[in-house]
Every structure is written in C-alpha cells, then in structure tokens.
Amino acid sequence: MASPSLVWLRDDLRLADNPALRAAMDRGEPVALLYVLDEESPGIRPHGGAARWWLHHSLASLRERVKELGGSLTLRRGPAERVVSQTVADIGAGAVYWNRRYGGAERDIDAGLKSSLREEGVEVASFQASLLHEPWTVTTGSGTHFSVFTPFWRACLALPTPRAPLPAPRALDGLTPPPSSDELDDWGLLPTRPDWTGGLRETWEPGEPAARARLRTFLQDDVPAYDRARDEPSAGATSLLSPRLRWGELSPFTVWHEAVEAHGTAGFLSELGWREFAWHTTFHAPDIATKNLRRQYDAFPWPRLSPSHLEAWQRGSTGIPLVDAGMRELWHTGFMHNRVRMVTASFLVKNLLIDWRRGEEWFWDTLVDADGASNPFNWQWVAGSGADAAPYFRVFNPELQAKKFDPQSLYISQWAADAPTEPIVDLAATRKAALAAYEVVKRTATQS
Template sequence: MTGPSIVWFRDDLRIADNPALRAALDRGEPVISLYVLDAESDGVRPLGGAARWWLHHSLASLDARLRERGSLLILRRGPAERVVAETVRDAAAGAVLWNRRYGEAERAVDTALKAGLREDGVEVESFAASVLFEPWTVRTGVGDHYSVFTPFWKACLALPAPRAPLPEPREVPGPARAPATDDLDEWSLLPTDPDWAEGLRETWEPGEPAARRRLRAFLDDDLGSYDAARDEPAAGATSLLSPRLRWGEISPYTVWHETVDAARSGRHAASAHRFLSELGWREFAWHTLFHFPALADKNLKPEFDAFPWPRLRPTMLEAWQRGRTGIPLVDAGMRELWRTGYMHNRVRMVVASFLIKNLMIDWRRGEEWFWDTLVDADTANNPFNWQWVAGSGADAAPYFRIFNPELQAAKFDPDGRYVARWAPDADERDQIVDLRETRQAALEAYEAVKRAR
C-alpha cells in the first residue's frame, strides 16, 4: 500500500541507529514522525514527575533534529491504539513502523494495533532496538527463561554478537502537508507550581546529541577508572548513561560497540568488560519483566507474600523520602535524588536496604518513590532492582544480606566527600532507628518467609 510512512516513536527518541526510522526511509515515501503520550491504555503506567520533565526536553530535542532534516515531530495524546489509527487515517499512511516494547500492557496495545491496521491493508512492521537480546531469544537448556544473572549473561554472550549500529540519516523527508500536532508546552510535562526542577536543569541536558557526547566522554575520560571506582559515589566513575538508555536517546547497540572498540584498542579491557556486564544487568531486568509482567506489584518469589510487613508509619517513610533519617549516607543519597533526579547505584542499594530492612517498609513504597523521582526509572529496571534488594526478586540478594549504611560509607566514601556534598548537616545523633535493633527485627521477620517455603 502506498502512502506516507508513520514512524511511531516511543522509548527510542533518537534518529541514529533507529531501525524503524531506517525502514521508513527505505520505503521511499514521506515520513511522519509521531509520538503519542499515552496514560490511558489499560495497564500502561503513567510517568513520574522526573520522567515527565526529561520527556519534555527529549521530545523538543528530537523535534529539532527532525526539523534539521526536513521533517518534524507530530505530538498527540490519548490511548495509543486509537490515536495511531486516527493518525493513519488523517495522513492516508501506507505503513506504520515502530521499535518493540517488552512490557505486557505495551505489547497488548501493539498487538491489537498491528492486527487492526493490517486488516485495513496498512503495512506494519516492528524492530529490535532497545535491548541487545530480545527476551524470548535467551533460553535455558530446557527452554525456560533465566532467573539467575550469571548463566543468563553467559547464554547471551554465546549468541551472535549484537548487530552494528545503523548510521544517522542525513535527511528525513516529511509530507507535503503534515498532520495536526499538539503543542508540547500544552502537555504540561514540566513542573510549575512549585517548580522543583532547578536541580534537574543544572544536572542534565536531555536529547540525543548530549547522549552521544556523554558516551564519548565516559569512554575517553572515565572508563579507565570504572572497574576500580564504580562503587565510590564521589569518584565520578560511572557512565551516567542510564537516563539516555531509558529514553532511547542512544541505543544499547551503539554503547556496546563503542565500548568493545575501546577495549580492542587496548584501552581499559577489564573496565570495559565490567561495564558491558552492567549492560547485561539491564538486559536481565527486561528479560525478567517479559516473563513476569507484574514485577512492580507482586513478589517474584511468592514465598515473600508471607513477609509480615508492619503497619506503614508515614513519618518514617517521609523521613526517608526527604533525607532526614539521621543516617548520613542514606540522607545524602535521598537528597541527591530529590535535587538531581538521580542517585549513584551503590547508594541506591543502601537506601533501599535501609527502607526495607531497617524501617520495615514494603519495597513497593520505595519503588513508587523512585518511579516518581528518578529520571531513569523504567518499567523493568526500577521494580527489578527493588525486588533484588528486598530478596523477593530474580537473582536476589538473600533477605538476611542487610547493607549497613555506616560500613558502606566507611568503605565507599571513606573521606566523606559524598556525604559532605549532599548531607553536610546529617547527624548520627538524630537517627530515627537503631541500626542494630532493626537489623535483628528484620531477621526475625524473615523467619516467616523461611517457614512459607
């Protein structure tokens, strides 16, 4: 069927290494680039505040990139199945192309839309773009999915290597008459009353060009210290690519191949290997979500349903959220999160362990807070990592492995630089709980889980 090609952008806000966009260009018809803000389809999780802030700026960047190449980004909101179909009719489109998503609700939308469009004679095709190894391609010897990271990643590495990234198109020819579009500002993705995003603006520059610059800076300047210093929150040795990957401003294929190239050139092979395994952890999160869609709501290990969570104490939860626990490393992490929409991964584990195992607050309350405040929160990695710390998830740390925030600070922030930056007023005399007593209480509560096995 002839007619313009619609490229439906989702979590792939880039023009380089975008298979759906490349396929549309190969069709030889004008290209309509579409983004749908969908908070209405059944089961699709509405974005948190920090994510909405990032999305606004990433969409603006993508629109500018497309305009430079002869097109523009069409914005529409509503249930995606209906909105995409309406756009097809408005534009008399002959094809709709997108890059695949892996959450259950998103896949249901895509499957229904694909069936409906094909019945109408519209060409529909989807592509792999946001993960290196699609979840159904990695199987155990008996054909099951994996629940432990090390054999999962070993199986991934035994598969054919990830494909090379696709080049960035120089031109994206738009239609002679573009469909109607919403005004991005009218979506009200940015906070206004109050405007709490000052720290995000100071910290981040969303968009594909900034993502590319960040990758190059990491590989050129930081990769060498990654293996040795990645657990030190004040060292600045991490890639800071997680929000870039979450929004697809850069593809995992680009990150993979440029890291491999750096290692082959003789630079920092050990650090490169370690960093690639962190990409593998991201893959494992999506693998787990695909096979266990209720990851944000239900314990992956059902025996944890027996855990005797006490009644929620709102004052304790708020103290944790605001970084007012009297535990310096915890408070520093939570204040970094509130200010920047980000937290160092080592500190994420510490603050999560403190909430679950010292405050005895259900991991789902912490996951919800991170969902609202992290710029890199996605439907796989956020709940996956919370369940890992809780002990209820895949490849989980045993529940009795409780991160002592004082020992963690002594080991990974020995000179106190991280705490001094984010929580200089934290005073251990103001601790809201006793670490030793609450650790023992958590271990005693864990006995209920052991009895449920």
C-alpha cells in the same frame, strides 16, 4: 498516489540506530514521525515527575533535529491504539513502523494495533532496537527463561555479536503540510507550582546530541577507572548513561560497539547485561512492579506503616548520613549512585520494615532513569523477593558501607552536610527485627 510511512516513536527518541525509521526511509515514500503521550490505556503506568521533565526536553530536542532534516515530529495525546489508528487515517499512511516494547500492557497494545491495521491493508512491521537480545531468544538448556544473572549473561555472550548500529539519516522526506500536532507545552510535563526542577536543569541536558557527547566523554575519560572506582559515589566514575538508554536517546547497540572499540571493561558491559536481565525477567513477569516474583514473600509480615519514617527516608532526614546523602542527591538531580541506591533501598526495607513497593513508587516518581523493568526489578533484588535476589539475611549496614566506599566522607559532605545526626532507628535492633520477619517467610516456604 504516495502513501506515507508512519514511524511511531516510543522509548526510542533518537535518529541514529533507529530501525523503524530506517525501514520507513527505505520504503521510499514521505515519512511522518509520531509520539503519543498515552496515560489512558489499561495497564500503562503514567510517568513520574522527574521522567516527565526528561521527556519534555528530550522531545523538544528531537523535534528540532527532525525539523533541521526536513521532517516534522507530530505529538498527540490519548490511548495509543486510537491515536495511532487516527493518525494513519489522517495522513493516508500505507505503512506503520515501530521498535518493539517488552512490558505486558505495551505488548498487548502493539499486538492489537498490528492486527487491526493489517486488516485495513496497512503494512505494519516492528523491530528490535532497545535490547541487545530479545527476551525470548535467551533460554536455558531446557528452553525456559533464566532466573539467575550469571548464567543468563554467559548465555548472552555466547550468542552472535549484536548487530552494528545504523547511521542517522542525513535528510528526511517529510509530509507537506505536516500532520496536525499538539503543542508540547500544552502537555504540562513541566512542574510550575512549584518548579522543583532546578537541580535537574543543573545536572542534565536531555536529547540525543548530549547523549552522544556523554558516551564519548565516558569512553575517553572514565573507562580506565570504571572497575576500580564505580562503587565510590564521589569518584565520578559511573557512565551516567542510564537515562539515555531508558529514553532511547542512545541504543544499546551503539553503546556496546563503541565501548568494545574503546576497550571498555567487562564490568561496564555487564551493566548492560544487568539491564537486559531486568527486561528478560519483566517480559516473563509483567506484574513485577506490584507482585513479588518469589511468591513466598507474600507472607512477609510487614508491620503497620510509619508515615513519619517513610517521610524521613524520602526527605533524607533519617540521621543515617549515607542514606540521607543519597536521598538528597536523588531529590536534587533525579539520580542516585548505584551503590547508594542499594543502601537506601536496604535501609527502607530492612531497617524501617517498609514494603519495597513504597520505595519503588518513590523512585519511580523521582528518578529520571526509572523504567518499567529496572526500577521494580532492582527493588525486588534488594528486598530478597526478586530474581537472583540478595539473600534475605543480607542487610546493608549504611555505616560500614560509608566507611568502605566514602571513607573521606566526600559524598556525604556534598549532599548531607546539614542532615540530622540523630538516627530515627537503631541499626542493630532493626536488623534483628528484619531477620525475624524474614524467618516467617522461610518457615512458610518450608511448610508449603
């Protein structure tokens, strides 16, 4: 009697270059695809609002593509270990395949499942699919993990060329009848009262086909100007691939090889490297979203939180044009240009003296590309407390940044034409206060 293969999908919502799916098909038995919405397992961080919107539409797209190929996508909700085990029992699966995850809580779940399923006689295998180089394969000469990007990326480039991407299946041998499934609409991933996602709908089309189309457009039209214009928020030179990689609608192997074939710039490829470095760091510091990587920053004397300042920052009403433009772009589109992300983050931490974790939480809720590594990693980089972090004394001046990267105010005019013009703080005075606070960290580190 046939024993079906179960493919457990996570942050790999695609058919092309999906090693777990390929392994299941190569096994030669019918294949069931499962996605579990797990918001209950210990340590699992629930998705933010913008991410939930993206997930809904990406799953809807994937479900239709799977159906067209003769398969079905089963949706179930609950603690992953329990749900996957129950699904295995429901369909009599003889093998379970998934692509690896690198967060601490996720690794614990996967390891527990792998052990328990194997004890029951089920074949279990996991695969490398979301990183070009798995975190434990890139080490310093002394065998430790890296804490600085440039030598990390140099070491990555010295490794063998990343494997070629796998083709998408032309057909799927699904189960008849398919396993019982939740209705996607019943998960309540889309906001309704109010529905604030109009800007997201105008900006994005989630799903693997749209991801592939965006990659082609970027490589054909935008790569030549990438290194020159990527820091200009009005230039439209960035790839806009970050949510596609975050949700696994594209694999990094596909992006890497197609970019190389299209003579993509070293600057663009290094952005893939920065993503790898964020996960490399998170693998070795899974509490990155809540704890300073550089523990001496625990001594930073954060003043009492000003709710009005935090709200002004969140709403894009600080009176600082570039900051307000970025925060309004974020609210409308679920995205913000990378240069402006650094400026808005620096303003929150170093001018408003608000703990970086507050900003990280807001970005987690409002970004469509927020993931468990890049979001906290980049916030710690700006705050000075992270790996290869910006020096504590580097305070981005948003006015100078605007003159340099938005000299004609095209970006500011697009997003913040009606924003307040009276700054809520004095940039020079707050910079001095930030430097004085960082001196406390410096003295504490020296005394310890």
